[in-house]
Amino acid sequence: MLLxxxxxxxxxxxxxxxxxxxxxxxxxxxxxxxxxIAGVDPKVGLYASFAIAVIIAIVGGxxxxxxxxxxxxxxxxxxxxxxxxxxxLLVATILAGILQIVAGYxxxxxxxxxxxxxxxxxxxxxxxxxxxxxxxxELLNVTWHVYALTVGGLGIIYLFPYVPVVGKILxxxxxxxxxxxxxxxxxxxxxRTIGDMGDLPDTLPIFLWPDVxxxxxxxxxxxxxxxxxxxxxxxxxxxxANVIDELTDTxxxxxxxxxxxxxxxxxxxxxxxxAGCAMIGQSIINVKSGGRxxxxxMTAGIVLLIMVVFLSDILKIVxxxxxxxxxxxxxxxxxxxxxxxxxxxxPKSASAVMLSTVIVVVWxxxxxxxxxxxxxxxxxxLAQRLxxxxxxxxxxxxxxxxxxxxxxxxxxxxxxxxFISLFDYKEAIDxxxxxxxxxxxxxxxxxxxxDKVVIKLRREGTDVSIIxxxxxSETLLDKFAVHxxxxxxxxxxxxx
Amino acid sequence: MTVLxxxxxxxxxxxxEMSDSVIEYAIWLAKNSQLPIKFLHTIEHTHHSEHIHHEGxxxxxxxxxxxxxxxxxxxxxxxxxxxxxxxxxxxxxxxAKQAGLTDTIAKQRHGTLSEALQDLEVEIEIMVxxxxxxxxxxxxxxxxxxxxxxxxxxxxxxxxxKKSFAIPRNLLLAYNGSPTSKKAIEIINKDxxxxxxxxxxxMNVDKNxxxxxxxxxxxxxxxxxxxxxxKTEAMTGDPVQVFTEYQQQHNIDLTLMGSFSxxxxxxxxxxxxxxxxxxxxxxxxxxxx
Numbered sequence: 001m002l003l004x005x006x007x008x009x010x011x012x013x014x015x016x017x018x019x020x021x022x023x024x025x026x027x028x029x030x031x032x033x034x035x036x037i038a039g040v041d042p043k044v045g046l047y048a049s050f051a052i053a054v055i056i057a058i059v060g061g062x063x064x065x066x067x068x069x070x071x072x073x074x075x076x077x078x079x080x081x082x083x084x085x086x087x088x089l090l091v092a093t094i095l096a097g098i099l100q101i102v103a104g105y106x107x108x109x110x111x112x113x114x115x116x117x118x119x120x121x122x123x124x125x126x127x128x129x130x131x132x133x134x135x136x137x138e139l140l141n142v143t144w145h146v147y148a149l150t151v152g153g154l155g156i157i158y159l160f161p162y163v164p165v166v167g168k169i170l171x172x173x174x175x176x177x178x179x180x181x182x183x184x185x186x187x188x189x190x191x192r193t194i195g196d197m198g199d200l201p202d203t204l205p206i207f208l209w210p211d212v213x214x215x216x217x218x219x220x221x222x223x224x225x226x227x228x229x230x231x232x233x234x235x236x237x238x239x240x241a242n243v244i245d246e247l248t249d250t251x252x253x254x255x256x257x258x259x260x261x262x263x264x265x266x267x268x269x270x271x272x273x274x275a276g277c278a279m280i281g282q283s284i285i286n287v288k289s290g291g292r293x294x295x296x297x298m299t300a301g302i303v304l305l306i307m308v309v310f311l312s313d314i315l316k317i318v319x320x321x322x323x324x325x326x327x328x329x330x331x332x333x334x335x336x337x338x339x340x341x342x343x344x345x346x347p348k349s350a351s352a353v354m355l356s357t358v359i360v361v362v363w364x365x366x367x368x369x370x371x372x373x374x375x376x377x378x379x380x381x382l383a384q385r386l387x388x389x390x391x392x393x394x395x396x397x398x399x400x401x402x403x404x405x406x407x408x409x410x411x412x413x414x415x416x417x418x419f420i421s422l423f424d425y426k427e428a429i430d431x432x433x434x435x436x437x438x439x440x441x442x443x444x445x446x447x448x449x450x451d452k453v454v455i456k457l458r459r460e461g462t463d464v465s466i467i468x469x470x471x472x473s474e475t476l477l478d479k480f481a482v483h484x485x486x487x488x489x490x491x492x493x494x495x496x
Numbered sequence: 497m498t499v500l501x502x503x504x505x506x507x508x509x510x511x512x513e514m515s516d517s518v519i520e521y522a523i524w525l526a527k528n529s530q531l532p533i534k535f536l537h538t539i540e541h542t543h544h545s546e547h548i549h550h551e552g553x554x555x556x557x558x559x560x561x562x563x564x565x566x567x568x569x570x571x572x573x574x575x576x577x578x579x580x581x582x583x584x585x586x587x588x589x590x591x592a593k594q595a596g597l598t599d600t601i602a603k604q605r606h607g608t609l610s611e612a613l614q615d616l617e618v619e620i621e622i623m624v625x626x627x628x629x630x631x632x633x634x635x636x637x638x639x640x641x642x643x644x645x646x647x648x649x650x651x652x653x654x655x656x657x658k659k660s661f662a663i664p665r666n667l668l669l670a671y672n673g674s675p676t677s678k679k680a681i682e683i684i685n686k687d688x689x690x691x692x693x694x695x696x697x698x699m700n701v702d703k704n705x706x707x708x709x710x711x712x713x714x715x716x717x718x719x720x721x722x723x724x725x726x727k728t729e730a731m732t733g734d735p736v737q738v739f740t741e742y743q744q745q746h747n748i749d750l751t752l753m754g755s756f757s758x759x760x761x762x763x764x765x766x767x768x769x770x771x772x773x774x775x776x777x778x779x780x781x782x783x784x785x
Contacts, residue, residue: 018550026552161551171552247563249541249570281554288562290548333554 008063012293019291020299023066023282025174027053027304028315029326030282031069032194037134038074038274039081040089041198042315045069046308047205048093048273053301055264056278057294061257062241064248064292066282066300067264071131071330072236073275075365076228080221088222090210093275095219095226097265100234104258112238112254118350119374120239121339122357124280126370128335129362135324135331138192145189146321153180153325173326180322181314194323195316201308205271229265231368233277237261240278247287281330349381387415390439392422401430407472412442416449425456432457437468440475447476503621504534504601508609508646509588511580514626519588520661521780522624523595529688531621532599535588537581538612539574539604578604610645617650622688624655627774644771647783648756653683656774656781664749665694668779670739672700673711676754676784681718683784684752690722697746699729701738708732736772748779755783 027049035045049068056067081089103109115123139146153176160172184191194200212218241252265275286296308315343351353374361370390409397404403424411419434453441447450466457464507522509515519535526533555561585602592600605612613623625646647654669684671677684690698715702708708730716728731738743751755770774781 015548018548022550022552157553161549161553167551169550171550173552243559247559247566249567281558284558284562285552285554287566288548288558289550289552330554333556333558335556337556338560 008294010293010295012290013295015290016293016295017299019286019289020296021303022171022289023286023291023296023300024303024307025171026282026285026326027066027068027300028307029173029177029323030071030279030330031304032197032315033134033323033327034069034071034074035274036197037071038077038089040077040086040274041200042194043199043201043308044086044089044272044274045074046201046273046304047271048268048276050205050301050305051268051271051273052264052276053297053304055267056260057296057298057301059256059263060260060294060297061253061255062244062278063250063252063294064283064287064296065237065240065244065252065257065278066286066297067237067261067276067278068282068301069268069274069276070233070236070279071134072127072232072367073229073277075130075134075367076225076232077274078365080225084221087210087212088218089274090208090269090272091212091218092222092225092229093269093273094210094266095222096229096233096275097262097267097269099226099230100262100265101259102262103230103234104255104260104262107255109234109238109254109258112235112242114375114379115235115239115371116353116374116378118346118353119357119371119378121336122354122374123235123239123361123367123371124334124336125339125354126358126361126367128331128333129358130365131327131334132331133362135327138320138324143191145191146319146324149180149184149189149191149319149321150325150328152183153177153322154328156180157325157329173329176325177318177322180325181318184319185317189319192320193316194318194320197320200312200315201305202312204305204309205273207270208272210269228366228368229275230262232366233261233265233275234258235367235371236280237278240280240283243280244283244287247284248292281333349378353378353381383412383414386410386412387418390415390418390422394424402433403427403429403431404433404435407434407436407439409438410440410442411446411449413445416445419446419449420453420456423453423457425460428460429462431463431465433465433467435467436472439468439472441473442475444476447473503531503619505529505531506534506536506613506616506620506623507588508536508538508623508625509584510537510626511584512626512628514628514657515584515588517657517659517661518624518626519591521655521657523592523597524661524663525622525624525655525688526592526597527595528691529621529686532601533592533597534601534603534616534619535585535592536612536616537585537602537604538609539577539581539606540608541570541574541606574606608645609642610649613646613650617652620650620652622653622655623650624657627656627658643774644756644768647770647785651785653785654755654783656783658774658777658780659749662749663692664689664780665692666697666746666748666750667693667695668697668699668739668743668746668748668751669715670700670751670753671698671711671715672702672754673714674754674757676757679784680752680754680782681715683782684719685722689750689782690724693722693724695725695727695746696722697727697729697742697748699731699739699742701731701733701735703732705730705732735769736776739773740776740778743778750782751777751779752782753784755785 031045031049032042035042052067077089080092156176156179157172160175161167237257238254241254241257245252261277339354356377357370357374360373361367390411393406395404405423454464505522505525507518509518522533581604589600589602669680696719698712700708700712712728712730716726719726756768
């Protein structure tokens with residue numbers, strides 16, 4: 001492991017450092033913007049981004065991924081900060097970290113498999129919408145200068161990369177910030193600047209224990225926030241890890257990533273930073289800029305801190321419009337535009353899952369609720385579909401006055417009513433044989449349904465016998481370990 | 497016997513100068529042991545994108561575009577590496593055929609050498625590889641980090657080739673009484689190594705000369721049945737230095753010793769004895785785990 005660690009750190013020094021610098025430049029406006037979303041001083045997001053990026057570089061499970069203060073987690077803190085203040089946010093951050101470490105030890109990352117592609121798309125679209133909505137306060141009730149600056153900024157961001165040579169070397173969001181700042185400064189235009197939004201860091205961060213009473217009352221206040229932050233943070237981090245896995249064709253250690261996010265958040269909280277997680281956009285920028293190793297996240301964090309500490313006087317005069325332009329770019333880039341086209345072509349159920357995820361998130365401002373809704377609706381659709389896999393073949397033997405029912409398919413909570421309705425109870429008959437050896441009883445609702453059928457038939461004076469119950473009920477056992485061998489699965493599912 | 501029970505001499509080859517000797521040693525081992533050779537070439541994706549963008553913008557569909565770009569680049573790279581590897585493997589099989597060995601297998605796997613070895617471990621009887629891989633050719637002192645990883649992951653004997661091929665005549669057995677060094681006695685007794693040996697030097701380096709002598713003598717009896725000259729040595733001093741000097745003085749072709757018996761942390765902190773021996777020694781090495 002030490003050897004692969006060496007490779008992770010030093011395998012791509014030049015690429016990692018250059019990419020780290022590009023990321024650091026992109027992180028500064030985002031960290032400030034996310035602080036503003038959360039309602040705290042810009043320095044809270046900047047310290048957080050430094051701490052999280054650097055700590056994750058060491059303890060994270062996915063080399064090449066960038067973690068920092070994020071919109072997804074910032075959105076969850078708004079009411080906590082408004083009602084109780086920064087100190088409670090710091091406690092919530094530390095507690096979220098602890099919860100994430102616990103989640104890591106409990107292997108909760110495995111639940112990511114429940115998050116379908118539609119839910120993921122919904123997550124990103126909702127995130128994009130929320131980031132955009134968070135910029136609106138800066139764009140409402142302002143002079144026309146702000147609109148002009150924002151549009152100009154966006155123009156620079158999207159067009160500068162087309163400038164020959166320098167366009168591919170210098171990050172265009174940085175050019176946007178520098179250009180707008182110089183313009184506003186020298187033209188003497190009176191618009192809001194970052195300095196108006198609160199304190200910027202002027203020193204290196206220091207270790208600080210949050211100034212709150214450590215009692216049950218505090219726990220009651222912060223726990224719901226911490227839970228949401230922990231869940232959303234892990235969701236976005238694991239999602240991002242999957243994206244980077246795919247881009248770089250390498251594996252990540254998801255369990256280590258969960259624990260790493262936890263440690264990073266605890267570290268952030270202890271130096272006065274807010275909670276964060278992995279950033280999809282920045283991580284892709286990192287890979288695109290040639291970052292593959294752990295060194296790039298480390299570089300990003302350190303360069304970010306150096307930049308803000310030494311440049312805080314200059315940062316103060318950066319117009320908010322430049323920042324808004326960057327965030328609109330992030331929003332546009334995060335939104336999955338293809339998913340709009342796919343609404344027409346994808347199955348309706350997939351679109352419903354995506355849309356419901358988006359709607360719930362935008363409504364509650366909590367990505368976790370959206371994801372849970374998406375998973376729930378997706379599961380219901382699946383249950384609905386699976387319950388169609390059930391039919392009964394019925395035969396009557398006149399000589400013996402015997403009716404045989406041959407049940408084939410999946411019987412579980414959602415198909416049990418259908419199962420019951422497939423029998424003919426009104427037929428006056430001597431004997432009924434129900435052959436279930438080609439059916440599967442997945443839960444106790446299914447077993448109860450079979451009992452119900454038997455009782456109903458008996459009431460009509462029919463003798464009922466059941467064949468093949470052992471095979472049918474094998475799926476009832478919760479011992480999934482039994483089913484992990486191909487021959488075991490074949491034994492159960494064979495004939496279907 | 498099922499197919500899985502079939503074991504091979506695994507020869508790990510690449511584009512480096514050592515590969516020719518690796519092939520020759522594998523052929524020599526195959527002739528002595530009647531085991532088939534499997535030539536292994538690994539395709540390592542150390543590929544780093546040529547088209548790096550530093551514009552730092554988040555654009556729509558960035559993931560998909562980047563994924564396509566990267567996979568296109570890597571596809572071209574992989575195809576080239578596979579073709580190169582095939583040439584290397586063909587040359588090796590051809591050489592084996594000329595030496596009268598027809599039962600050889602050529603295999604390519606993606607990933608690092610140690611990953612490939614983990615997957616193939618069950619079928620390895622003995623493994624042959626060069627001290628330096630292709631990436632480290634220019635580096636004269638350094639050992640490829642791949643090598644240590646490769647030796648550590650599998651529990652099979654490894655022949656590390658450092659010099660060009662010559663039938664081993666003088667063998668040095670570094671013996672310290674440990675279970676691995678007892679394994680060493682077993683392996684020498686096999687025809688695979690012993691048939692053409694002339695001299696076996698059994699040596700123990702210890703702080704205490706008496707222990708060293710006792711241990712060295714212990715082996716002699718075990719190796720007496722062999723038809724070659726045995727020489728027992730007990731010495732004190734810095735083991736690496738004593739062994740490497742002895743190798744030079746006595747024209748040792750092959751040194752047999754246990755390897756990486758300490759954990760990785762220990763090796764990281766104090767430097768591994770095995771690594772130092774491999775780096776400074778003047779013979780080829782047969783390492784036992």
